[in-house]
Amino acid sequence: MEGGAYGAGKAGGAFDPHTLVRQPHTILRVVSWVFSIVVFGSIVNEGYLNTPSEGKEFCIYNRNPNACSYGVAVGVFAFLTCLLYLALDVYFPQISSVKDRKKAVLSDIGVSAFWAFLWFVGFCFLANQWQVSKPKDNPLNEGTDAARAAIAFSFFSIFTWAGQAVLAFQRYQIGADSALFSQDYMDPSQDSSMPYAPYVEPSAGPDPAGMGGTYQQPANTFDTEPQGYQSQGY
DSSP states (O other), X not given: OBOTTSSSSBTXXXXXXXXXXXXXXXXXXXXXXXXXXXXXXXXXXXXXXXXXXXXXXXXTTTTOHHHHHHHHHHHHHXXXXXXXXHHHHHHGGGOOOHHHHHXXXXXXXXXXXXXXXXXXXXXXXXXXXXXXXXGGGOTTOTTHHHHHHHXXXXXXXXXXXXXXXXXXXXXXXXXXXXGGGOTTOOOGGXXXXXXXXXXXXXXXXXXXXXXXXXXXXXXXXXXXXXXXXXXXXX
């Protein structure tokens, strides 16, 4: 069965890197992964300032440590989530269980939508704190480009994660209408209804029926008496 509704290749099949990198949801995951690096990297490297008159650092976003902490936390955890689901994309073609495939797609929908919401909150939070920041706190405009980059890529991340949620939902709908999530689907290697290796009688001669000497129980086994035996009356 082709896993076109979600993963690359066949269920229980081998991993195909060429098919994986062409999938839209995988491309969006990589883009989201890069955006998360830009966000938390910008804040960690240039998001904290230190003036000569003060002995401790403060957040570039209106001196609000929660703004910097939120941006770093969301960026780091989004980075890890992208890696987790990229690994799932690689492993997905090898999943033969219908329930596991369905759970994977449903989790993709929920997690992607959740992260789109977190990035929306992060964008609004950082943009608001940057807008109300006082020029006197940063007279030399240090780290302003990094602060704006974190805000911009937080905004872009809203759409990349929302796009992942939409694509996952589309895959779920396609899978619900196909054999991907069918209760009747079973990996051929695990299908108990498939015949076992045929039994060949040692003394069997040429098979006129073309069955290769396979054993078949006669249909009338219980309807006729064994040959050579005759009932005797007393």
